Amino acid sequence: MIDISLHRPYPASKVERWDYETDVAVIGFGAAGACAAIEAAEGRARVMLFERGSGSGGASALSGGEIYIGGSGGTDAQRTAGFADRTEDMAAYLKAAGGPCADNAKCDLYAQESLAHFAWLKMQGIPYRGNYLPGKHIEPTDDSTLIWSGSEAAYPFCDMAKPAPRGHVIQHNGWGGGRPLVDLLEGRARALGVSVVTDARAVALVQDEDRIVGAVLRIDNAIRFVKVARGVILCTGGFVMNEAMRRRYCPETFRINSPIGDQDDGSGIELGVGAGGDAIHMEQFFTTCPWTMPESHAFGVFVNQAGQRFINEDCYHGRVSRQAVDQLGDRVYLLLDNAHFSQPLDMAGIGIAGTGDSWEEVEAELEMAPDTLSATMAFYNAHAREGRDPVFHKRPPILTPLDQGPFIALELHFQNSYFSFFTLGGLRTSTDGEVLDRAGMAIPGLFAAGRCTSGLPAWGHGYSSGLSLADCTYFGRRAGRKAALERA
Numbered sequence: 001m002i003d004i005s006l007h008r009p010y011p012a013s014k015v016e017r018w019d020y021e022t023d024v025a026v027i028g029f030g031a032a033g034a035c036a037a038i039e040a041a042e043g044r045a046r047v048m049l050f051e052r053g054s055g056s057g058g059a060s061a062l063s064g065g066e067i068y069i070g071g072s073g074g075t076d077a078q079r080t081a082g083f084a085d086r087t088e089d090m091a092a093y094l095k096a097a098g099g100p101c102a103d104n105a106k107c108d109l110y111a112q113e114s115l116a117h118f119a120w121l122k123m124q125g126i127p128y129r130g131n132y133l134p135g136k137h138i139e140p141t142d143d144s145t146l147i148w149s150g151s152e153a154a155y156p157f158c159d160m161a162k163p164a165p166r167g168h169v170i171q172h173n174g175w176g177g178g179r180p181l182v183d184l185l186e187g188r189a190r191a192l193g194v195s196v197v198t199d200a201r202a203v204a205l206v207q208d209e210d211r212i213v214g215a216v217l218r219i220d221n222a223i224r225f226v227k228v229a230r231g232v233i234l235c236t237g238g239f240v241m242n243e244a245m246r247r248r249y250c251p252e253t254f255r256i257n258s259p260i261g262d263q264d265d266g267s268g269i270e271l272g273v274g275a276g277g278d279a280i281h282m283e284q285f286f287t288t289c290p291w292t293m294p295e296s297h298a299f300g301v302f303v304n305q306a307g308q309r310f311i312n313e314d315c316y317h318g319r320v321s322r323q324a325v326d327q328l329g330d331r332v333y334l335l336l337d338n339a340h341f342s343q344p345l346d347m348a349g350i351g352i353a354g355t356g357d358s359w360e361e362v363e364a365e366l367e368m369a370p371d372t373l374s375a376t377m378a379f380y381n382a383h384a385r386e387g388r389d390p391v392f393h394k395r396p397p398i399l400t401p402l403d404q405g406p407f408i409a410l411e412l413h414f415q416n417s418y419f420s421f422f423t424l425g426g427l428r429t430s431t432d433g434e435v436l437d438r439a440g441m442a443i444p445g446l447f448a449a450g451r452c453t454s455g456l457p458a459w460g461h462g463y464s465s466g467l468s469l470a471d472c473t474y475f476g477r478r479a480g481r482k483a484a485l486e487r488a
Contacts, residue, residue, distance in 0.1 A: 004203050004204045004216055004223065005203075005204055005274070006203065006204060006267055006270040006271050006274060007270060007273075007274040008204075008274045009204065009205040009206060009207030009212065009274060009275050010204045010205070010206045010207070010216055011206075011207065011208075012206050012207060012208035012213050012214065013208070015206060015214070015225050015227075017225065018214070018225050018226070018227040019224040019225050019226065020048060020197075020224065020225075020226045020227065021226075021227045021228075021229075022046045022047065022048040022195070022226065022227070022228055022229070023040070023045035023046040023047065023228065023229045023230045023484070024037075024040040024045045024046070024047045024048070024228060024230050024231055024232075024233065024480070024483045024484060025047075025048050025049075025050065025214070025215055025226050025228045025231075025232045025233070026040070026047065026048070026049040026050070026194075026232075026233045026235060026480070027050050027202045027215065027232065027233065027234050027235060027236055027268065027271075028050075028051065028052075028058060028234065028235035028236040028237065028268065028450070028452075029049055029050075029051035029053075029055075029056040029057070029058065029186070029196065029198075029235075030056070030057060030058025030059060030060035030061065030182060030235060030237065030262075030450060030472065031058070031060035031178075031181065031182055031185060031450070031469055031472040031473050031476065032058075032060070032235035032449040032450030032451075032471075032472035032473070032475070032476035032479075033049060033051070033058070033233070033235035033449075033450070033476065034049075034056065034182060034185035034186055034188075034189050034476070035185060035449075035472065035473045035474075035476035035477045035480065036233045036235055036433075036447075036449055036476040036477065036479045036480035036483070037049045037189045037192075037194045037480060038124065038185065038188055038189050038192060038194075038477070038480065039476075039477045039478075039479075039480030039481040039484065040233075040480035040481070040483055040484040041189065041192035041193060041194050041480075041484075042192065042484075043480070043481055043484030043485065044484065045230060045483070045484035046195075046229075047189075047192075047193075047194045047195065047480075048194070048195045048196075048197065048226065049189065049194050049195070049196045049197070050197050050200040050202065050215075050217055050226070051196065051197070051198045051199075051200060052199070052200060052201040052202070052263055053198065053199070053262065053263060054198050054199055055198060056182050056183070056185075056186045056196075057179070057182055057262055058182070058235075058237055058262045058263075058264075058450075059237050059238070059260065059261050059262050059264055059422065059451065059468075060178050060181070060182050060450075060468075060469060060472060061178045061179045061181075061182045061262070062176075062178055062179075062260060062261075062262065063177075063178035063181075063468070063469060064138070064139035064169060064175060064176065064177050064178060064465070065169055065170040065172060065176070065177025065178045065179075065180065065181040065469070066139065066147075066149060066167045066168065066169045066170075066177070066465050066466040066469060067118075067121070067167075067168050067169075067466050067469045067470050067473060068114075068149065068150075068166050068167060068168075068456075068464060068465070068466030068467045068469075068470040069114050069115070069117065069118045069166055069168045069466075069470065070085040070090045070111075070114055070115075070164055070166040071085055071086065071087035071089075071090035071091070071111045071112065071114045071115060072085075072087050072112075072114070072115040073085065073086070073115075074115075074164070075115060075118055075146075075168065076130055077128065077130045077131065077132060077145045077146040077168065078132075078146060078164060078165070078166075080130065080131075080132070081131075081132035081146060081165070083164040083165065085164040085166070086162065087111050087112055088111075088161075089161040089162045089164065090111040090114065090161070090164075090166065091107050091108050091111035091112075092160055092161035093150075093152060093157060093160065093161040094107035094110065094111060094456060095107045096156070096157050096160045096161065096462065097150060097151070097157070097457075097459065097462035097463065097464055097467070098456070098457075098458045098459050098462060099458075099459035099461060099462045100459065101280075101281045101284060101424075101454065101458035101459040102458060102459070103454070103455065103456075103458065105431050106431055106455060106456060106475070107456065109431050110456060110470065110471075110474055113474070114470075114474075117470075117473070117474050117477075118168065120477070121473065124184060124185060124188045125184045125187070125188060126170055126181060126184055126185075127170065127171040128145045128168060128169075128170065128171055129143050129144060129145045129171045130145050130146075131144050131145055131146065132144070132145070132146040132147075132165065133145075133146065133147050135148075135295055136148065136295045136298055137295070138175075138291040138317065138465070139169065139175045139176075139177070139465075140169055141173075141174060141175065142173060143171045143172055143173050144169065145168055145169055145171070146165050146167065146168060146169075147165055147167040147169065148165040148167065149165065149166060149167025149316075149464050149465035149466045150166070150167075150316045150463075150464025150465065150466075150467075151315040151316040151319055151462070151464065152164060152165070152166070152464075153314075153395070154312055154314045154315035154316070154394075154395065155312050155315070155392070155393035155394070155395065156393070157315075157462075158395070166464075166466065167464075167465055167466045168466065178469075181469075185473075197217075197219065199219065199220070200217045200218070200219045200224075201217060201218045201219075201267075202215055202216070202217050202236070202267060202268070202271065203216050203217065203218050203223070204216035204271070204274075205232060205271050205274070205275050205446070206225065206226075206227075207275065210443075210444060211444040211445045212228075212231070212232050212275060212443065212444065212445035212446040213227065213228060213445060214226050214227045214228050214232070215228070215232050228445070230445070230483050230484060230485075230486040230487070231445045231446065231447050231482075231483035231486045232445060232446055232447065232483075233433065233447040233448065233449065233476075233479050233480065233483055234268040234271060234272055234427070234435070234446070234447070234448040234449075234452050235268070235448070235449050235450045235452065235472075235476060235479075236264075236267055236268030236269075236271075236450075236452045237261060237262065237263070237264035237268070237450065237451045237452060238261065238264045238266065238269075238422055238423035238424070238425075238426065238451035238452065239264060239265060239266025239269060239423050240253070240259040240260065240261040240264045240285075240421065240422045240423045241259060241261050241263065241264045241265045241266075242264075242265045242266040245265075245266045245269075245270075246423070249279075249282035249283060249425065250282060250283050250284070250285055250423055250425070252283070252285070252325065253285050253287075253421055253423070255325055255330075255414045255415075256287055256325060256414050256415070256419035256421055257414075257415050257416075257419065258418055258419055258420040258421065259420075259421060259422065260420045260421065260422045261422055264422070264423070264451065266452075268426075268427075268448065268452035269426050269427055269452050272427040272435050272443075272446065272448055272452070273427070275435070275443055275446055276437045276443055277427045277428065277435040277436065277437060277443060277446070277448075278427070278428040278436055278437055278438045279425065279426060279427055279428070279454075280425060280426075280427075280428045280454045281424065281425040281426075281454045281458055281459075282423075282425035282426070283425060284423070284424040284425050284454075284458060284459055284460050285421050285422065285423050285424055285425075285460050286318055286322070286421060286422055286424060286457065286460050286463045287318065287321045287322055287325060287419050287420065287421035287460065288317050288318045288321045288419070288420055288421075289317075289321045289324070289348065289350070289412050289417050289418060289419045289420075290317040290320055290321060290334075290412075291317050291318075291420075293317075293334075293342075293344050293345075293348065293350070294342035294344070296340045296341075296342050297334060297336065297340065297341075297342065297344075297410075298313055298314055298398050299313075299336070299340040299398055299400055299402070300313060300334045300335055300336040300340060300402065300410075301313060301334070301335040301376070301377065301380055301402060302320065302324065302332055302333070302334055302335070303332065303333050303335060303373055303376060304324075304327040304328065304329060304332050304333075305327070305328065305329035305331065305332070305333075305368070306328070306368070306369075306372060307363065307366075307368045307369070307372030307373030307374075307375075307376055308372070308376060309376055309380070309391065309392060310323055310324070310326075310327060310332075311323045311324075311392060312389065312392040312393055312394040312395075313394060313398070314394050314395055314398040314399070316463070316464060316465075318460075318463045318464075318465075319461055319462065319463070321419060322460045322461050322463070323461065324412065324414075325414060325419070330413060330414050330415065331411055331412060331413040331414060331417075332411075332412050333353060333354075333366065333409045333410065333411055333412070334350075334409070334410040334412065335359075335362070335373075335377065335402060335407070335408070335409055335410075336402065336407070336408045336409075336410065337402040337403060337404045337405060337406075337407050337408070338404050338405060338406055338407070338408075339402075339404040340400075340402070341408050344410065347418055348417060348418050349413070349416050349417040349418045350410050350411065350412055350417050351410070351411055352408055352409070352410060352411070353365070353366060353409045353410065353411035354366045354408070354409040355406055355407065355408050355409070356405075356406065356407055357405050357406055357407070358374075358405065358407070359373060359374045359377040359378070359407055360374045361407075362374075362407050362408075362409050365409070366409055377402065379391075380401075380402070381401040381402060381403055384399050384400055384401040384402075385401050387399065422451070423451070424451070424454065424457055424458060424459070424460060424463075425454055426448075426451060426452045426453040426454045426455075427448045427452055427453045427454070428440075428453070428454060429447070429448050429449070429453045429454075429455070429475070429479075430442060431475070431478065432447075432478050432479065432481075432482040433447040433448060433449050433453075433475055433476070433478050433479025433480075433482055433483070434446070434447055434479075434482065435447060435448050444486075445486065447479040447482065447483050448479065449471075449472060449475045449476040449478075449479040450468075450471065450472040450475075450476060451468060451472070453471075453475070455471035455475055456468075456470055456471040456475075457471060
């Protein structure tokens with residue numbers, strides 16, 4: 001037997017015995033894999049789902065269960081709250097949030113079909129209470145549905161598209177709605193007859209001429225060959241747990257220290273690249289630290305170690321954190337006055353670095369050059385009293401002067417504070433989940449969805465909560481549907 005490798009397909013001519021035969025094989029049992037399996041099964045394909053862990057979950061189960069949804073006049077929760085969300089505005093925001101990495105075709109298609117996708121999720125048994133929770137939240141701590149989950153109402157995005165809240169959270173008390181979301185999708189997949197094999201690690205694809213016709217898996221410490229009549233769908237997550245891949249593609253992540261993932265080792269990406277797929281935007285990642293802060297801290301001012309602002313603090317916490325990591329040095333500071341200070345959660349690893357009765361005193365405690373931080377705050381306060389932020393365009397009511405002493409500087413240290421992160425780059429795919437080569441041509445028989453692809457959440461500086469699960473569930477569905485229709 002020739003060497004089996006993630007980096008090149010195994011020749012079908014060398015397979016001595018097929019251990020499993022099916023129409024569609026899905027690799028990975030998070031939200032993307034579950035939705036791909038459901039659609040393929042509903043397309044009357046025989047479906048086998050292989051998961052390297054001992055059960056479903058993936059990074060999806062570690063999430064808050066929030067899905068980015070809107071357009072077409074708005075969901076029931078949006079309309080009840082008074083938000084008539086136009087498809088054009090949602091598409092424009094998705095493209096702005098994708099920045100230089102945006103896939104315009106995916107953004108347009110998802111905006112057009114988002115409301116129908118919401119209806120599909122409900123048909124799978126996903127419950128939504130239907131109410132709106134105003135304010136800035138990471139996740140609801142109750143069972144509320146609709147929240148602002150990105151930078152929709154902040155500059156520059158609010159000037160590009162009419163703002164609307166689009167984060168839709170599964171009805172679930174407390175944080176962590178991703179686990180019950182995946183459980184419900186798993187139940188639906190099993191009810192449709194999807195055959196699930198756990199503790200099954202994909203180690204290669206199988207190719208016949210230019211077509212992917214199967215996969216090689218390690219099950220019970222033995223090599224097993226899976227033959228597919230229609231296609232293999234990779235739903236294996238990103239590469240945040242693979243240090244070698246991070247050093248090669250995304251070295252900036254080593255500035256921070258808390259990767260979020262289950263078994264996201266990049267194996268699906270490497271399988272796809274080995275088969276001729278194109279991996280794109282591999283340098284992109286999401287990170288956040290301020291999610292552990294109270295809502296009142298959005299009124300504060302972020303500065304780098306030179307005492308200079310770098311962001312409008314009313315935007316999404318992940319955008320703030322991503323911009324923070326771009327700063328020189330190993331930390332940034334959040335400046336607050338007595339009126340807006342609350343103690344961060346202990347898990348945040350955020351401490352008080354300086355205090356004073358004036359910003360000059362805080363500046364001195366932080367050992368900054370004179371007239372740096374203090375000049376920043378004098379300029380900020382003078383314009384905030386007029387309701388303006390001429391440099392970064394922070395908006396009222398979050399824009400307010402910080403002039404009620406004593407004054408505090410909180411330290412967010414890139415290594416010591418809790419900067420969680422995951423990768424965003426991955427395989428280039430069509431809107432139907434086909435893995436594309438560098439010429440933009442589909443690799444026959446190979447599909448992918450979720451964080452092993454570059455999808456809706458493509459740019460770390462524009463990420464919004466709910467984009468990953470939107471991308472996983474919707475484009476997972478499309479990959480499953482397309483694979484079910486494939487003919488060798």
